[in-house]
Amino acid sequence: MKTLAYTIFIFLGTLIAFGQQTINGKVTDISNAPVVGANVYLEGTYDGASTDENGNFVFETEETGTQTLVISMLSYDTHYEMGDVSLLTNLKLILREAINSLNGVTLTAGTFEAGDNSKVSVLKPLDIVTTAGAAGDFVAALQTLPGTTTVSEDGRLFVRGGAAGETQVFIDGLRVFQPFNATANNIPTRGRFSPFLFKGITFSTGGYSAEYGQALSSVLLLNTVDAPDQEKTDISIMSVGGGLGHTEIWGNQSLSINTQYINLSPYEALLPSTQGVRWNNPFESIAGEAVFRSRGDKSLFKFYTNFNHSNLDIAQENINFEEFVPFRLKNNNLYVNTSFKYFFPDDWTLHAGSSISWDTNDIGIFENTITTNERGNHLKLKVKKAFSNRFILNFGSEFFHTDFDETFVDESGFNATSSYNDNLVAGFVESDIFFSNAFAMKLGARAEHSSVLDRGSISPRVSLAYKSSEKGQFSVAYGDFYQNPLNEVLRFDQNLQSEKTSHYILNYQYLSNGRTFRAEAFYKDYDQLIKFNTELPQFDSQFDNTGNGYATGLDIFWRDNKSVKNLDYWVSYSFLDTERDFRNFRESATPNFAPRHNFSVVTKYWSNKLKSQIGLTYNYGSGRPFDNPNTEAFLAEKTPSFNNLSFNWAYLLDQQKILYFSINNVLGLNNINNYEYANTPNMDGFFERQAIRPPADSFFFVGFFWTISTDKKSNQLDNL
Amino acid sequence: MKKALVIFLTLLSVKLVAQDQYTKGMQKAFDLWESQKPTEAANLFERIAVAEDDNWLPYYYVAQINTFGSFGITDEKQLKQQLGKAKEFLDIAKRLSPDNPELLVQEAMINTAWMAYDGATYGPTLAAKNTQLYAKAQALSPENPRVVFTKAEWDMGSARYFGKDITPYCKDVTRALELFATFKSDIAFYPSWGKKRAEEVAAQCKTE
Numbered sequence: 001m002k003t004l005a006y007t008i009f010i011f012l013g014t015l016i017a018f019g020q021q022t023i024n025g026k027v028t029d030i031s032n033a034p035v036v037g038a039n040v041y042l043e044g045t046y047d048g049a050s051t052d053e054n055g056n057f058v059f060e061t062e063e064t065g066t067q068t069l070v071i072s073m074l075s076y077d078t079h080y081e082m083g084d085v086s087l088l089t090n091l092k093l094i095l096r097e098a099i100n101s102l103n104g105v106t107l108t109a110g111t112f113e114a115g116d117n118s119k120v121s122v123l124k125p126l127d128i129v130t131t132a133g134a135a136g137d138f139v140a141a142l143q144t145l146p147g148t149t150t151v152s153e154d155g156r157l158f159v160r161g162g163a164a165g166e167t168q169v170f171i172d173g174l175r176v177f178q179p180f181n182a183t184a185n186n187i188p189t190r191g192r193f194s195p196f197l198f199k200g201i202t203f204s205t206g207g208y209s210a211e212y213g214q215a216l217s218s219v220l221l222l223n224t225v226d227a228p229d230q231e232k233t234d235i236s237i238m239s240v241g242g243g244l245g246h247t248e249i250w251g252n253q254s255l256s257i258n259t260q261y262i263n264l265s266p267y268e269a270l271l272p273s274t275q276g277v278r279w280n281n282p283f284e285s286i287a288g289e290a291v292f293r294s295r296g297d298k299s300l301f302k303f304y305t306n307f308n309h310s311n312l313d314i315a316q317e318n319i320n321f322e323e324f325v326p327f328r329l330k331n332n333n334l335y336v337n338t339s340f341k342y343f344f345p346d347d348w349t350l351h352a353g354s355s356i357s358w359d360t361n362d363i364g365i366f367e368n369t370i371t372t373n374e375r376g377n378h379l380k381l382k383v384k385k386a387f388s389n390r391f392i393l394n395f396g397s398e399f400f401h402t403d404f405d406e407t408f409v410d411e412s413g414f415n416a417t418s419s420y421n422d423n424l425v426a427g428f429v430e431s432d433i434f435f436s437n438a439f440a441m442k443l444g445a446r447a448e449h450s451s452v453l454d455r456g457s458i459s460p461r462v463s464l465a466y467k468s469s470e471k472g473q474f475s476v477a478y479g480d481f482y483q484n485p486l487n488e489v490l491r492f493d494q495n496l497q498s499e500k501t502s503h504y505i506l507n508y509q510y511l512s513n514g515r516t517f518r519a520e521a522f523y524k525d526y527d528q529l530i531k532f533n534t535e536l537p538q539f540d541s542q543f544d545n546t547g548n549g550y551a552t553g554l555d556i557f558w559r560d561n562k563s564v565k566n567l568d569y570w571v572s573y574s575f576l577d578t579e580r581d582f583r584n585f586r587e588s589a590t591p592n593f594a595p596r597h598n599f600s601v602v603t604k605y606w607s608n609k610l611k612s613q614i615g616l617t618y619n620y621g622s623g624r625p626f627d628n629p630n631t632e633a634f635l636a637e638k639t640p641s642f643n644n645l646s647f648n649w650a651y652l653l654d655q656q657k658i659l660y661f662s663i664n665n666v667l668g669l670n671n672i673n674n675y676e677y678a679n680t681p682n683m684d685g686f687f688e689r690q691a692i693r694p695p696a697d698s699f700f701f702v703g704f705f706w707t708i709s710t711d712k713k714s715n716q717l718d719n720l
Numbered sequence: 721m722k723k724a725l726v727i728f729l730t731l732l733s734v735k736l737v738a739q740d741q742y743t744k745g746m747q748k749a750f751d752l753w754e755s756q757k758p759t760e761a762a763n764l765f766e767r768i769a770v771a772e773d774d775n776w777l778p779y780y781y782v783a784q785i786n787t788f789g790s791f792g793i794t795d796e797k798q799l800k801q802q803l804g805k806a807k808e809f810l811d812i813a814k815r816l817s818p819d820n821p822e823l824l825v826q827e828a829m830i831n832t833a834w835m836a837y838d839g840a841t842y843g844p845t846l847a848a849k850n851t852q853l854y855a856k857a858q859a860l861s862p863e864n865p866r867v868v869f870t871k872a873e874w875d876m877g878s879a880r881y882f883g884k885d886i887t888p889y890c891k892d893v894t895r896a897l898e899l900f901a902t903f904k905s906d907i908a909f910y911p912s913w914g915k916k917r918a919e920e921v922a923a924q925c926k927t928e
Contacts (some may be wrong), residue, residue: 230851
């Protein structure tokens with residue numbers, strides 16, 4: 001009997017518990033507009049409802065006591081409301097818009113990104129390599145972006161009136177000490193890295209993060225692929241050499257290797273370069289790259305290495321010599337980069353890494369030889385903490401070691417050695433603060449101390465972004481940047497200071513589906529630039545830091561891949577006004593590497609019928625200043641303007657075989673980069689000159705690319 | 721002793737109620753979906769997913785509704801949000817049920833939605849990923865009709881593009897149709913879609 005009563009009691013208790021309670025209310029956003037389709041429910045139960053077109057919801061529940069009501073909706077922060085079920089009626093709930101990288105404001109002043117999913121991407125990795133005229137060199141593709149200037153005989157990046165040495169390159173956040181192949185004067189170089197091992201490229205033309213230092217003008221950040229999609233073998237046969245690549249995947253680990261042999265001899269035998277050069281032994285290089293990645297639950301380890309051996313033997317015309325000047329070069333470069341990332345609980349991320357490089361050059365000019373050795377080392381530790389998606393803090397410290405020596409031996413056996421070594425310690429702290437989806441700020445500072453200069457510096461960095469409309473935003477940025485004098489100076493004189501610039505940037509960006517417009521105005525103030533009193537830096541030069549200068553201008557970028565079906569194009573224009581007093585300048589003047597106007601158009605058309613991608617690229621640079629010693633004025637004359645039209649054609653023979661053809665400078669236009677004047681006047685008291693032109697006006701390239709993969713589908717179109 | 725038994729029975733009935741609640745909830749979500757209320761259906765699947773938290777199916781259906789609903793969206797912002805949510809729920813489902821061919825097929829659908837939106841941008845990276853996903857699904861479950869069919873349809877697309885013979889893939893579609901007829905799963909609410917589409921593709925094969 002007792003038991004029965006007990007059972008009934010329990011049964012009744014259950015019934016009472018099953019009593020229904022109504023929960024209702026209204027969900028709006030901060031502007032009081034109803035939020036439609038939000039999911040409102042009691043945490044841990046099925047009880048809930050979706051809001052109707054007026055933002056109202058109502059549902060019944062059998063739960064009792066204190067419960068958590070969850071309101072979740074795409075693009076809003078999830079809202080939690082705790083309370084006794086009986087009190088959850090006639091609720092007025094306000095959802096706050098979520099801060100997210102997809103449609104919120106972004107801190108973009110000064111930065112171009114090339115990546116798959118980044119909102120601010122202006123170039124996709126594929127673009128880098130399918131740009132006509134780039135010939136697979138990612139640096140050449142970046143030269144179609146505004147802010148860069150056309151200095152075609154050099155091949156490196158000249159950014160906003162800065163010299164090539166003012167740009168630094170980083171792989172996975174770690175410095176690359178020699179990013180470019182060694183080459184002879186006036187023979188353009190190429191980047192050492194093959195673009196297809198990288199998933200994202202960020203090219204900053206100013207105002208960059210406090211995480212990066214030792215670059216006066218620009219940083220180029222490359223990130224290696226985290227996890228390759230598939231195992232495959234790539235074979236390439238080209239008019240200038242061949243390559244072999246392979247990717248192997250074992251579960252969470254993978255290895256990609258890529259090797260390439262380049263030899264210009266057959267090409268030069270067929271179509272010899274005639275303009276002021278004679279190749280004794282055309283450019284030859286053998287290069288190998290490897291990336292190993294291991295992914296854990298909460299960690300990512302990457303190891304990247306690159307070895308490059310190149311040699312060339314050339315004789316170049318020179319106004320000061322009767323005969324061609326012979327130049328021989330052998331370069332060996334080994335670069336190793338290791339990085340480790342670990343994700344701790346509570347949104348702490350640790351990033352540790354090191355990079356080391358060994359570089360040697362054996363150079364012969366006439367009977368003189370020059371041997372250089374450089375060892376660079378970078379250690380870095382960075383910590384990131386996201387306190388919320390509105391406040392992110394980054395801080396870290398790094399250490400750079402440089403060891404450089406050069407030995408000069410002339411034909412008589414006389415020799416001279418110069419060297420230096422430097423330990424540079426740096427620390428940085430930076431925070432990203434999102435006040436709302438429309439307003440964000442990045443605030444940071446960097447401190448550095450260099451042992452060779454025995455001096456330190458502190459550089460503030462600030463950038464602000466304001467989203468003025470759905471698709472448009474304004475950004476401003478300011479920063480101070482310091483860089484040690486280059487090797488060519490430091491090896492002779494160490495009693496100097498860092499060179500300095502300050503950047504002021506105003507940027508407007510408009511993004512609409514498939515269309516991007518950017519305009520950026522900048523002012524750069526250069527100070528403490530190195531000056532010396534000889535033609536080139538040498539052991540008896542007098543060096544000091546009394547140089548200065550400025551650069552100001554406007555960069556415009558427009559890209560559109562929607563207006564015409566299958567056509568993608570971008571247009572860049574840069575206006576640059578700069579003068580500086582540096583090196584051996586006798587007064588302030590615009591340097592030779594800074595043409596006033598730069599313009600480029602890149603087009604790519606995909607034809608389904610021809611199964612081909614056809615590209616055309618046009619580059620224009622206005623005349624570059626040069627100094628005519630026959631006149632009083634300094635650097636007052638200008639070369640003719642630079643014009644180049646390049647064409648490429650990639651034809652898919654089948655899913656895995658591509659035939660590729662390209663011509664650089666289709667029209668065979670004669671470009672003059674500069675003039676070299678005789679050191680001494682002729683009998684009439686006149687300094688004679690010689691034009692510096694590319695070794696050949698045009699360059700042809702033919703290649704066959706074959707991919708062998710398990711899926712029989714991928715090809716190397718993205719590697720071209 | 722009797723008391724213990726009563727308590728045990730009561731507990732059992734609570735458990736039965738809970739199971740029944742799952743069946744009822746899932747059924748209600750499917751009803752909502754069928755009556756053209758995908759938002760409500762997705763929200764209910766989401767509530768079930770969060771409450772059950774060890775069952776991959778409701779997560780799978782949240783991902784699926786968001787993916788299907790994204791085809792035809794032209795606003796990139798909205799598309800990113802919706803496919804982002806689909807991917808988020810799919811990733812949880814994959815953690816709960818690793819090496820599940822249905823989830824691999826679903827992942828490929830999300831990629832296909834991206835490619836349908838902007839083939840030039842997403843095709844080069846995602847096409848290779850899809851091929852990989854289908855190959856893996858095929859290896860795991862060669863007799864699953866959805867795996868056989870979706871893979872055949874995918875392969876057919878690229879064969880057509882390169883002007884190659886599509887006959888072998890048509891054969892696969894026919895085989896998928898046979899598999900659809902016999903496919904059975906012990907799991908309640910196991911995915912069952914794809915037959916109708918396979919019939920359409922098979923009809924196209926005949927006309928070509």
